[in-house]
Each structure stands twice: as C-alpha cells, then as structure tokens.
Amino acid sequence: MRWAIVIAVASHACKSPAPQREVHVSAAISLKEPMEELARSYEAAHPGTHIVLALGASGDLATQIERGAEVDLFASAADAPAGRLVEAGRASPSCVLARNSLVMIRRKDPALALVDWSTIATSTAVEHVALGLSPSVPAGTYAESTLEKLGVYRTIAPKVVRGANVRQVLDLVAKGEADVGFVYATDVRGRTDVTVVGEPPLSARPTIAYPLVQASNANADAQSFAKLLCGADGQAVLARYGFLPP
Amino acid sequence: MSDVLWLSLRVTVLALALVVPMGGAIGWWLSRARGPMRAVLDACVLVPLVLPPSVTGYYLLVLFGAEGALGAPLKSALGVRLVFTPTGAALAAAVVSLPLMAKGAEAAFLRVDRALVEVARANGLRGLTTFRLVTLPLAMPALAVATTITAIRAFGEFGATWTFAGYAEGRTSTAPLELYVALQSGDDARAGHLALVMTGLSAAVAVALGVWGRRSRSS
Amino acid sequence: MSLVVRGRAHAGAHTLEVELDVPAGVTVITGPSAAGKTLLLRAIAGLHPFAGMVTFDGADFRGLEPHARGLGYAPQEPAIWPHLSVSAHLTPFADAARIDELVRALDLASLLARRSDVLSGGERQRLSIARALARKPRLLLLDEPTGALDRATRERVGDLIKSDAAGATVLLVTHDLAEARRIGDTFASVESGRVTSRPRPVE
Numbered sequence: 001m002r003w004a005i006v007i008a009v010a011s012h013a014c015k016s017p018a019p020q021r022e023v024h025v026s027a028a029i030s031l032k033e034p035m036e037e038l039a040r041s042y043e044a045a046h047p048g049t050h051i052v053l054a055l056g057a058s059g060d061l062a063t064q065i066e067r068g069a070e071v072d073l074f075a076s077a078a079d080a081p082a083g084r085l086v087e088a089g090r091a092s093p094s095c096v097l098a099r100n101s102l103v104m105i106r107r108k109d110p111a112l113a114l115v116d117w118s119t120i121a122t123s124t125a126v127e128h129v130a131l132g133l134s135p136s137v138p139a140g141t142y143a144e145s146t147l148e149k150l151g152v153y154r155t156i157a158p159k160v161v162r163g164a165n166v167r168q169v170l171d172l173v174a175k176g177e178a179d180v181g182f183v184y185a186t187d188v189r190g191r192t193d194v195t196v197v198g199e200p201p202l203s204a205r206p207t208i209a210y211p212l213v214q215a216s217n218a219n220a221d222a223q224s225f226a227k228l229l230c231g232a233d234g235q236a237v238l239a240r241y242g243f244l245p246p
Numbered sequence: 247m248s249d250v251l252w253l254s255l256r257v258t259v260l261a262l263a264l265v266v267p268m269g270g271a272i273g274w275w276l277s278r279a280r281g282p283m284r285a286v287l288d289a290c291v292l293v294p295l296v297l298p299p300s301v302t303g304y305y306l307l308v309l310f311g312a313e314g315a316l317g318a319p320l321k322s323a324l325g326v327r328l329v330f331t332p333t334g335a336a337l338a339a340a341v342v343s344l345p346l347m348a349k350g351a352e353a354a355f356l357r358v359d360r361a362l363v364e365v366a367r368a369n370g371l372r373g374l375t376t377f378r379l380v381t382l383p384l385a386m387p388a389l390a391v392a393t394t395i396t397a398i399r400a401f402g403e404f405g406a407t408w409t410f411a412g413y414a415e416g417r418t419s420t421a422p423l424e425l426y427v428a429l430q431s432g433d434d435a436r437a438g439h440l441a442l443v444m445t446g447l448s449a450a451v452a453v454a455l456g457v458w459g460r461r462s463r464s465s
Numbered sequence: 466m467s468l469v470v471r472g473r474a475h476a477g478a479h480t481l482e483v484e485l486d487v488p489a490g491v492t493v494i495t496g497p498s499a500a501g502k503t504l505l506l507r508a509i510a511g512l513h514p515f516a517g518m519v520t521f522d523g524a525d526f527r528g529l530e531p532h533a534r535g536l537g538y539a540p541q542e543p544a545i546w547p548h549l550s551v552s553a554h555l556t557p558f559a560d561a562a563r564i565d566e567l568v569r570a571l572d573l574a575s576l577l578a579r580r581s582d583v584l585s586g587g588e589r590q591r592l593s594i595a596r597a598l599a600r601k602p603r604l605l606l607l608d609e610p611t612g613a614l615d616r617a618t619r620e621r622v623g624d625l626i627k628s629d630a631a632g633a634t635v636l637l638v639t640h641d642l643a644e645a646r647r648i649g650d651t652f653a654s655v656e657s658g659r660v661t662s663r664p665r666p667v668e
Contacts, residue, residue, distance in 0.1 A: 177329045
C-alpha cells in the first residue's frame with residue numbers, strides 16, 4: 001500500500017506540466033561561449049523550448065551522430081566532419097556560420113626563451129608541442145597541415161602531444177605541460193595566462209570555416225534556431241566573440 | 247599495432263618496477279602491523295581502488311603536473327616531465343594497480359605459517375635473514391599471482407592514464423588509449439582489432455592463472 | 466640460578482603465573498595438556514608477550530628480540546620449512562663439521578639432500594632437534610621433542626641432548642616419565658595455570 005503511494009508520487013513528479021520541446025545541438029567546442037549565449041537568448045524568446053548543447057571535438061561529435069546520436073543541428077569547426085554527415089544523407093547544409101584563424105600560443109612567462117614559427121623545429125626550449133588529436137580535432141588537422149607546408153612537421157613529430165579537443169590544447173599550454181600549442185584565435189580571447197605568438201606565414205595559413213548542418217528530420221524548432229544562428233543576430237554574437245564573418 | 251603493444255608492455259613493466267616493491271612492502275607491513283596506524287594505511291592503500299580512475303588521474307596531475315606540488319620542482323630541478331611520457335603513463339598505471347599488489351601481498355604474507363617464521367627467529371636468525379630464507383620463498387607463489395593480477399590491471403589502465411599522462415603517440419598511447427582514440431575517430435576496424443588482441447591477452451593470463459592455481463593446489 | 470622467570474602470560478582467557486628458578490642442566494617440565502607448558506617456552510623465547518622479568522645468567526631478556534636471546538628452540542610441531550632441503554635447515558646455524566656431527570648422531574646423514582616436505586614424522590622431529598642444537602646454544606627450549614620417536618630412538622636422542630647440551634640450561638617439556646627420569650636433572654610442573662614450585666631434583 002505504502003509502495004503504491006510512493007510510486008504514484010514518483011510518477012507524478014516525473015510529469016512536467018507542459019511537454020518541453022528540445023533541440024539537440026552538437027557544436028565544436030571552440031564555439032562554446034557564443035553558442036551558450038545564443039541558446040540562452042533563444043530559450044528566453046521561445047519559452048518551453050530547451051536547447052541541449054553537446055560541445056566537443058567536431059570529429060567526435062560527427063562520429064557520435066553516425067553511431068545514432070539524435071542531433072538536430074551540428075556546427076563543425078571544419079568541412080570534413082560535417083561533410084561526412086551530408087554525404088551519408090544524414091544532414092543537409094544550412095550555412096557557414098563563421099571563419100576563424102589558427103594561432104601559435106605559449107604560456108605567458110617572461111622567463112621563457114623566444115620561439116616563433118621559424119624556430120619551432122630547432123628551439124631546445126620546445127619539448128612538447130600540443131596539437132589537437134587529429135582527425136577528431138580539426139584544430140589539430142589544421143596545425144598539422146600548416147606545419148607540413150612549412151616543412152617542419154616531420155622534425156617536431158616526436159615532440160607532439162595531443163589534446164582531446166582544442167580547449168584541452170589551450171589548457172595544456174596554460175598549465176605548462178606543453179611548451180607551444182596551436183589553437184584558434186578566438187580560444188585565447190580574454191586569457192591572461194597564455195600569449196599568442198602569431199598566425200602562420202601567409203603561404204601556410206589554413207582556411208578555417210564553421211559549416212552548420214541540420215538533420216534531415218529536423219523539426220520546426222531546430223530550423224528556427226538554425227535561422228537565428230545564420231542570421232544577423234547570430235552573426236553579431238559570433239563577431240562579438242572574435243569570430244570572422246563567413 | 248605491434249608498436250602499440252610494445253609500448254603497452256614497456257609501460258606495464260615500468261609500472262611493475264614501481265608497484266611490486268612498493269606494494270610488496272606495504273603488504274608486508276599490513277600483514278604484521280596492528281592498531282590504528284594499520285587501519286589508516288589500509289584505508290589509504292584502497293583509495294585508488296575505490297576512486298574513479300579519472301579522479302586518481304586528476305590528483306596525480308595536481309601532484310605531478312608541470313605546475314604540481316612535486317611536478318614543478320621535478321621539472322625545474324631535474325628537467326623531468328611526467329605528463330606525456332611513458333614514465334607518467336607507468337606512474338598512473340602503478341598508482342591504480344597499487345591496491346591489488348598491496349592487498350595481494352598482504353594476503354600472501356598472512357598465508358605463511360607463523361610457526362615457520364617463529365622457529366627461525368627463536369633459533370637466532372635475524373629479521374632480514376628470516377625474511378629471505380623463510381617468509382619470502384613461502385609467500386612467493388601467492389606473490390606471483392598478485393603480481394600477475396597487478397600486471398593485467400596496469401596493462402589495461404585507461405582512466406588515470408588518459409587524465410594524467412595524456413595522449414602522445416608512441417609515448418603514452420597504450421593499447422586501451424589507442425582503442426578509445428580509434429573508436430572516437432571512427433576507425434572501427436582498428437578499435438575492433440585492439441579489443442580482440444587485449445581480450446586474447448587477458449583471457450590467456452586468466453586461463454594460465456587458473457591452471458597454475460589448480461596445479462599448485464594439487465601438488 | 467641460571468634462568469629466572471617471574472610474571473604472567475595471557476593466552477585468550479587463560480593466565481599463566483610463573484615463578485620459576487632453573488639451574489643449569491636439564492629441567493623437565495611436566496603437567497597436563499593445555500596447562501601452559503608451550504606458552505611458558507614461547508614466553509621465554511620472546512614469541513609471546515610476557516608481563517614480568519626473564520633473566521638468563523644475569524642478562525635481562527626484556528626488550529630483546531627472539532633472535533638476540535641466544536636460544537635453541539624446538540617447538541611441539543617440528544615446524545620444518547617445506548621449501549628447503551634437510552641440509553638447508555642446518556647451514557644457517559652451523560659449519561660443515563658441526564652439521565656432520567649432528568646428522569650422524571641423529572641418523573639424518575642419508576637424508577641431507579632430500580626435500581624436507583617428504584620426511585616422516587620421526588625424521589621431522591630429529592631434524593627439528595638438530596636445528597635447535599646446531600648453534601650449541603646456552604639455553605635450549607625443547608617442547609616434546611621426541612613424541613613421534615620409537616622407544617629405542619627416543620632414548621638415544623635423549624642421551625644425545627643430554628651430552629650435547631652439557632653445561633647448557635635445557636627446558637624439556639615431556640609427558641614421558643621414563644625420559645624425564647633418564648635425562649632430567651631437576652623437575653618442575655605446570656598445573657592449573659601456575660608454575661610456582663621451584664625445580665626440585667628428580668627422585
């Protein structure tokens with residue numbers, strides 16, 4: 001008898017007053033701050049709709065979707081992970097959200113010997129070079145191809161250590177586990193513990209674009225949130241966090 | 247594939263070099279001590295067993311990271327880094343498998359008939375001589391089993407290694423980490439292959455332990 | 466008096482009160498089983514906690530580890546090390562000549578290379594006695610050392626102990642009154658948890 005009451009109470013507690021609608025969004029972790037802000041403002045404008053954000057390495061997120069994760073929108077930090085889903089017929093392109101640039105970073109420490117793009121392969125001050133774990137982490141793939149174009153990747157390959165996403169690469173450099181790292185310019189905005197060495201030489205500079213794709217069965221809420229992201233309001237927020245216009 | 251297994255083997259051996267003497271000594275002490283200090287050490291030794299490995303890895307990072315309480319002096323004084331090195335991976339594996347070695351060694355020493363130790367002491371053999379002549383040889387079979395179980399745990403360590411030692415190809419990329427990375431990057435064939443090899447190895451050791459256990463009981 | 470023991474030892478609910486003065490020579494300790502004879506020997510050896518004092522030839526045993534008490538000890542169960550050969554039981558304690566002497570006297574010479582876990586009960590007891598005698602200790606604690614031996618062997622081994630340990634102080638626990646009379650110089654008994662009587666000469 002008592003159990004019946006407990007169960008009745010429990011099942012009642014599980015029922016929410018109005019069924020909440022959810023939009024599942026997977027996004028490259030470099031988009032963390034603007035995505036969170038845009039999700040909050042969308043939820044504020046559309047009561048009853050909840051944006052469920054999954055942030056991580058774009059390649060990992062694409063793999064999750066391929067393995068059956070139900071995701072309405074996917075914002076990738078490179079063409080390849082989004083392209084895989086489009087080719088498989090799981091998603092269709094919405095727009096290009098933004099562009100970004102790759103930078104070399106070091107820990108902010110005046111005692112450190114100077115290192116730049118021309119000396120990275122030869123400097124004895126460089127023991128660990130932090131790259132995103134490619135191909136899952138686009139920032140790692142961009143950095144690899146840039147270093148290859150500069151002809152130094154083979155030399156530094158034995159020093160390469162991997163971050164599971166671009167923010168972990170940033171963290172590895174900030175904590176001193178790695179001596180240099182490669183992240184997006186937007187990742188280091190407002191960070192006082194790391195310094196930007198600079199962008200790669202023009203000849204080796206990668207083109208970094210963030211495509212947004214939506215699932216073939218995306219509902220009206222998802223489409224409406226995608227419209228916000230691709231539209232002027234979304235673009236304004238992205239610009240405020242340092243992203244370049246598409 | 248073979249270089250991954252070779253690295254895993256090296257890391258496991260290095261971990262054993264740390265954990266077997268240390269866990270053995272702790273087990274020896276636990277087998278003899280009484281009172282509150284024993285209870286405290288007993289609980290401390292079990293911590294890595296009850297903590298999620300990622301939490302153990304976090305504490306290792308706090309201690310032995312480049313900015314850690316021990317890691318910072320280690321780096322500045324000796325230029326030694328543990329994160330992203332095989333030694334770091336071995337340290338993570340050693341800490342996580344320490345409870346198995348310590349408790350296994352404790353049980354091994356407790357199983358040695360006290361009368362056989364006492365007769366050595368009462369006839370004039372010093373503690374160390376008694377240990378070498380009587381206690382250690384008699385505990386050896388059970389210590390070997392404890393070492394084998396510890397080795398398998400160290401070989402399969404993932405969480406603390408990932409959190410503390412990180413992922414660096416050829417240095418910390420042991421078989422369990424490689425499997426995870428292969429799975430994440432969608433390389434299912436490689437993940438499946440690695441899973442199969444590790445299952446085979448672990449099963450072989452489990453069967454060997456069983457056969458050996460039956461043989462030593464019947465002899 | 467050579468060995469003086471005053472105090473008490475506890476084992477579980479039992480208490481053994483000891484007031485014992487032992488001269489040099491063989492002192493036979495008798496008493497019903499479970500009276501505390503083994504406990505007495507273990508307390509003197511430092512293997513069991515003892516509240517009180519133990520002195521031997523003026524040396525205080527308090528705070529001395531068992532190995533530093535200069536004893537020879539043969540426990541009731543022979544406590545043979547199963548992983549060692551017969552000879553390896555003796556080499557830590559004596560040189561080759563002494564080992565040779567002992568194994569001849571105790572009929573162990575043909576067994577020296579044998580694994581000890583295949584020895585018979587009698588062989589185990591003789592090996593345990595040889596181990597206790599090997600260092601020629603000045604204080605010997607023998608806990609029913611000949612219980613598994615036949616009558617003839619028992620007499621021979623008893624005589625050996627007597628002659629080999631001449632000048633030493635021997636505490637010999639035994640149930641065998643014939644053996645007690647044969648080799649005992651003095652006599653003490655443990656009864657209802659007390660060793661109070663001073664050893665008196667065997668009648």
